[in-house]
Amino acid sequence: QSALNQPASVSGSPGQSITISCTGTSSDIGGYNFVSWYQQHPGKAPKLMIYDVSNRPSGISNRFSGSKSGNTASLTVSGLQAEDEAVYYCNSYTSSSTWVFGGGTKLTVL
Amino acid sequence: QVQLVESGGGVVQPGTSLRLSCAASGFTFSTYAMHWVRQVPGKGLEWVAIISYDGNHIYSADSVQGRFTISRDNSKNTLYLQLNSLRVEDTALYYCAKARANYGGGNDCWGQGTLVTVSS
Numbered sequence: 001q002s003a004l005n006q007p008a009s010v011s012g013s014p015g016q017s018i019t020i021s022c023t024g025t026s027s028d029i030g031g032y033n034f035v036s037w038y039q040q041h042p043g044k045a046p047k048l049m050i051y052d053v054s055n056r057p058s059g060i061s062n063r064f065s066g067s068k069s070g071n072t073a074s075l076t077v078s079g080l081q082a083e084d085e086a087v088y089y090c091n092s093y094t095s096s097s098t099w100v101f102g103g104g105t106k107l108t109v110l
Numbered sequence: 111q112v113q114l115v116e117s118g119g120g121v122v123q124p125g126t127s128l129r130l131s132c133a134a135s136g137f138t139f140s141t142y143a144m145h146w147v148r149q150v151p152g153k154g155l156e157w158v159a160i161i162s163y164d165g166n167h168i169y170s171a172d173s174v175q176g177r178f179t180i181s182r183d184n185s186k187n188t189l190y191l192q193l194n195s196l197r198v199e200d201t202a203l204y205y206c207a208k209a210r211a212n213y214g215g216g217n218d219c220w221g222q223g224t225l226v227t228v229s230s
Contacts, residue, residue, distance in 0.1 A: 001172060003154070034215035038155070045205060045223065046147075046155065051216025089155050093215055097169045099145070104154040 004029065004090055004102035011108040017078040020105045022090030023071060028100055030071035034093035037066055037075045039086045040104075046089065050075060077107070085109045112136040112219045114206050119224035126196055130224055132189040132206030137219075140164075140184035143209035145217055146191045148202035158204070159191065163212055174200075196228045 005023040012018040022029065022037075029035055035053045038046035048057050050066035053073065063078045073092070077084055090102040118130040132144070146158040159170040159180040168180055179192040189206050203225050207217035 036216045038217075040155075045220035046207075046217075047220075048210065048216050048218050051210055051218075052214045055216075057210070057216070057218055091155075091157070091215065097167075098171060099157040099160065099215075101147075101155045101157055 006102035006105045009106045020075045022073045027095040028092040035073040036091045038089045114221035116221045116224035119226045121227045128193045130191040134187045139187040144189045145207045147205045150202045
C-alpha cells in the first residue's frame, strides 16, 4: 500500500486561509469516506483534527474543515494562527482493510 | 481521563524480538478497536496494525506482515505488539492509538510512544 500524496510544505500569513491536499486512489480515499487529518507539533503525539472526511471532534476549532472530491481529500485551515504551525497528516481506510497515512505537510505561519 | 501508556521499547540487535505494551485507562477498552502506528524520528507516520475490539479481526501493513503481531488482553486493558525478526529499518517511535469508533475513521487518543532502536 503506497502512502497518500501530500505537499511537503505550505505556508500562510496570520488570518489567511490555506488548504492541504491529500491524493490517493479509488482503493483508498476515492472508495471510502474514512479520511482523517492529524496535527503534530514537534515532540508531541498526533492529534485528531478531522474524521470521516469533514467531521470535527469535540474541542476542535471550526477554523479547521475537511472535504473530499474523487481521490483527493483536503484540509482547510482558516484564520491562520501561530499555534497552527505544525505537521499535518492525512489518513485513509483502504480496500485491503488496512489504513494508510500521507507523507505529511509542514504548515508554516509566516 | 482517557490515557494510553506504551512501554517495552529499547535497543536491540537485528534479528531479535521485542514485545511492546500499551496500558489503557479512562474508557471501556474492550469496546474499541486499537491501532499501532510508528514514526521514524524526524519522518512521517506509518500505520502498522489494527485489532478489533474483541481481537477477532486483525490487519497489518505489508511492511510488517509475518513479523509483527498485534494482540490484546481485555481483562488487563492492555494492547500488545510482538515484534520478531527486527530490522534496522524498524527503528522508530511506536504509538498505540484508540479508534474513535468501531465504524469509521479517526484515532482520538494516542500514547506518547515507546522508542525501538534496532542496531548492531
